[in-house]
Amino acid sequence: MGTVEPQVASDAQTQLTDGFQLVIDALKLNGIDTIYGLPGIPITDLTRRAQAEGMRVLSFRHEQNAGYAASIAGFLTQKPGICLTVSAPGFLNGLNSLAHATTNCFPMILISGSSEREIVDLQQGDYEEMDQLAIARPLAKAAYRVLHAEDIGVGIARAIRAAVSGRPGGVYLDLPAKLFAQSIDAAVGKKSLIKVVDPAPKQIPAPDAVKRALDLLRGAKKPLIILGKGAAYAQADADIRALVEKTGIPYLPMSMAKGLLPDTHEQSAAAARSYVLPEADVVMLIGARLNWLLSHGKGKTWGGKGHKDWGGQKFIQVDISPQEADSNVRVDAPVVGDIGSCVSAFLNEIRSGWSKPPAEWLNAINERKTKNIAKMAETLAKNPSPMNFHSALAAVRDIVKANPDAMFVNEGANALDFTRSIVDMYQPRKRIDVGTWGIMGIGMGYCVAAAVTTKQPVIAIEGDSAFGFSGMEVETICRYNLPVCVVVLNNNGVYKGTDVDPTGRDPAPTVFVKNARYEKLMEAFGGVGVYATTPAELRKAMEEALRSKKPTLINAVIDETAGTESGRITSLNPTAKKK
Numbered sequence: 068m069g070t071v072e073p074q075v076a077s078d079a080q081t082q083l084t085d086g087f088q089l090v091i092d093a094l095k096l097n098g099i100d101t102i103y104g105l106p107g108i109p110i111t112d113l114t115r116r117a118q119a120e121g122m123r124v125l126s127f128r129h130e131q132n133a134g135y136a137a138s139i140a141g142f143l144t145q146k147p148g149i150c151l152t153v154s155a156p157g158f159l160n161g162l163n164s165l166a167h168a169t170t171n172c173f174p175m176i177l178i179s180g181s182s183e184r185e186i187v188d189l190q191q192g193d194y195e196e197m198d199q200l201a202i203a204r205p206l207a208k209a210a211y212r213v214l215h216a217e218d219i220g221v222g223i224a225r226a227i228r229a230a231v232s233g234r235p236g237g238v239y240l241d242l243p244a245k246l247f248a249q250s251i252d253a254a255v256g257k258k259s260l261i262k263v264v265d266p267a268p269k270q271i272p273a274p275d276a277v278k279r280a281l282d283l284l285r286g287a288k289k290p291l292i293i294l295g296k297g298a299a300y301a302q303a304d305a306d307i308r309a310l311v312e313k314t315g316i317p318y319l320p321m322s323m324a325k326g327l328l329p330d331t332h333e334q335s336a337a338a339a340r341s342y343v344l345p346e347a348d349v350v351m352l353i354g355a356r357l358n359w360l361l362s363h364g365k366g367k368t369w370g371g372k373g374h375k376d377w378g379g380q381k382f383i384q385v386d387i388s389p390q391e392a393d394s395n396v397r398v399d400a401p402v403v404g405d406i407g408s409c410v411s412a413f414l415n416e417i418r419s420g421w422s423k424p425p426a427e428w429l430n431a432i433n434e435r436k437t438k439n440i441a442k443m444a445e446t447l448a449k450n451p452s453p454m455n456f457h458s459a460l461a462a463v464r465d466i467v468k469a470n471p472d473a474m475f476v477n478e479g480a481n482a483l484d485f486t487r488s489i490v491d492m493y494q495p496r497k498r499i500d501v502g503t504w505g506i507m508g509i510g511m512g513y514c515v516a517a518a519v520t521t522k523q524p525v526i527a528i529e530g531d532s533a534f535g536f537s538g539m540e541v542e543t544i545c546r547y548n549l550p551v552c553v554v555v556l557n558n559n560g561v562y563k564g565t566d567v568d569p570t571g572r573d574p575a576p577t578v579f580v581k582n583a584r585y586e587k588l589m590e591a592f593g594g595v596g597v598y599a600t601t602p603a604e605l606r607k608a609m610e611e612a613l614r615s616k617k618p619t620l621i622n623a624v625i626d627e628t629a630g631t632e633s634g635r636i637t638s639l640n641p642t643a644k645k646k
């Protein structure tokens with residue numbers, strides 16, 4: 068008896084902690100306060116306890132949407148967005164968003180529960196058996212697994228660093244079921260946690276790289292700056308604007324860089340895009356890759372003779388990834404560093420003076436711009452019946468102008484392309500869309516994350532097909548009572564609604580139920596549904612949604628013949644040779 072007593076006393080005094088608690092503590096210690104996920108074995112208690120500990124836990128109807136939410140939360144906040152899923156099927160549902168985050172350079176951590184390692188590795192048929200770590204690895208910037216509670220701190224620290232340092236990306240963190248229930252001494256557990264110091268260290272560009280770039284830019288007769296979503300991510304808004312304005316160089320914003328400077332800025336060359344790309348002689352890319360969205364920096368878009376020919380431009384590329392330069396065409400002046408540091412280095416150098424680009428170049432651009440803007444204004448002023456993309460978007464454009472703080476989500480094909488060119492953005496990081504892959508399905512997940520992270524109202528302009536990929540999350544939007552106004556531009560199908568099955572048996576693959584009442588989906592969960600057939604009705608409903616802040620879905624019925632196949636990327640769509 069005498070020998071046992073002290074042991075009992077010491078057990079009673081020892082405070083224990085467990086895997087669940089350590090995961091929560093490690094996230095909170097690093098300022099992560101929100102989880103986007105979907106509960107089930109083995110993470111249900113993690114969601115409950117995280118909520119009890121004051122974290123925001125947003126529970127979705129499908130992991131893909133939770134994952135997209137986490138990815139865009141990462142883009143908006145520069146902190147990794149957390150997506151939490153169950154094992155195999157939940158993990159696989161979340162995987163799309165992990166790949167999306169990596170592709171788009173958004174910091175995100177997909178945390179999935181997994182089954183028992185010993186059984187999985189011997190393939191003995193465990194509940195939801197799957198080697199998740201191996202499957203996630205090629206789609207993630209980094210992938211880790213934690214087996215012991217005392218390693219949770221290190222696991223989360225490594226995941227955070229991998230997600231946000233250098234070029235941001237998606238990270239996978241595998242947490243087997245057994246880990247959560249492991250108990251360890253609370254003091255030992257506390258000591259094992261790591262508060263990550265300087266998770267995204269500045270990367271200062273080399274002075275000679277800065278000089279090389281500015282020398283090239285100075286010598287240009289027709290310079291152009293292209294701002295990409297990396298520039299938006301960097302949150303160096305004032306310096307980027309100063310660089311553009313001090314140099315007087317015309318600029319083009321990529322889709323998610325719209326609003327970095329207001330789209331109405333006199334130096335924006337967006338309305339003369341097809342003129343400036345082939346004409347420019349020196350192009351400075353800031354946080355934009357020369358991928359398909361920029362026609363790989365060559366070919367006819369850039370004034371090249373043939374499909375793959377270089378147009379003769381010299382490129383300066385400002386990017387945090389040293390491997391990005393020369394990916395498609397020669398980059399004469401790579402500047403490797405974080406955009407904040409690079410742009411501030413440029414500003415330091417040009418303080419001594421900078422002559423504006425030649426007037427012929429600026430005048431030629433302005434001439435095209437004025438013509439194209441006038442032509443667009445004429446189209447937008449029309450009021451056809453039925454309503455089409457242009458007349459609907461003219462209303463949306465006014466509403467966004469009156470509400471520049473609102474977040475703006477956009478997906479679809481025509482619904483994306485027309486919106487991008489018609490609706491001006493006025494502030495940085497307001498427009499979030501289909502990104503590098505042109506992915507459908509980001510819509511409602513982005514709406515949730517945008518509302519939660521920015522506390523601003525959200526407007527989503529959705530193709531009817533695009534909306535369908537995440538439509539069930541209107542319940543999530545209603546459940547959390549988020550100020551989201553979804554506009555479905557409804558033309559009865561993918562691209563448009565007029566295709567027919569030549570055999571007469573089935574609906575064509577691109578068409579949907581005619582006159583579908585999407586607004587009733589929102590009503591089903593207590594939100595506001597509006598059926599709108601004119602721009603006036605659409606405008607009124609949007610104004611009311613922004614005023615009331617109630618979850619609203621406006622079914623904006625547009626001409627089903629409106630829209631072209633694949634929108635503006637028809638050229639990428641292989642079509643069978645017609646007989």
Ligand code: ADP
Pocket residue numbers: 170171172234235294295296297298300301321322323324353354355356357358360385386387388391404405406407502503
């Ligand atoms: P877009 O689609 O708008 O053209 P991309 O996604 O192609 O933009 O390019 C974004 C680029 O920005 C990537 O090459 C990425 O490495 C880079 N990037 C992201 N964040 C930063 C940063 N903080 N500093 C420098 N470059 C960055």
Ligand code: TPW
Pocket residue numbers: 478479480481482483504505506507508529530531532533534556558560561562563630634
């Ligand atoms: C995950 C292919 C590109 S655009 C689109 C699809 C299915 C829908 C277009 O119709 P919508 O818009 O939204 O009604 P509109 O205005 O043209 O009528 N699956 C995924 N991503 C993509 N990009 C596709 C399919 C696609």
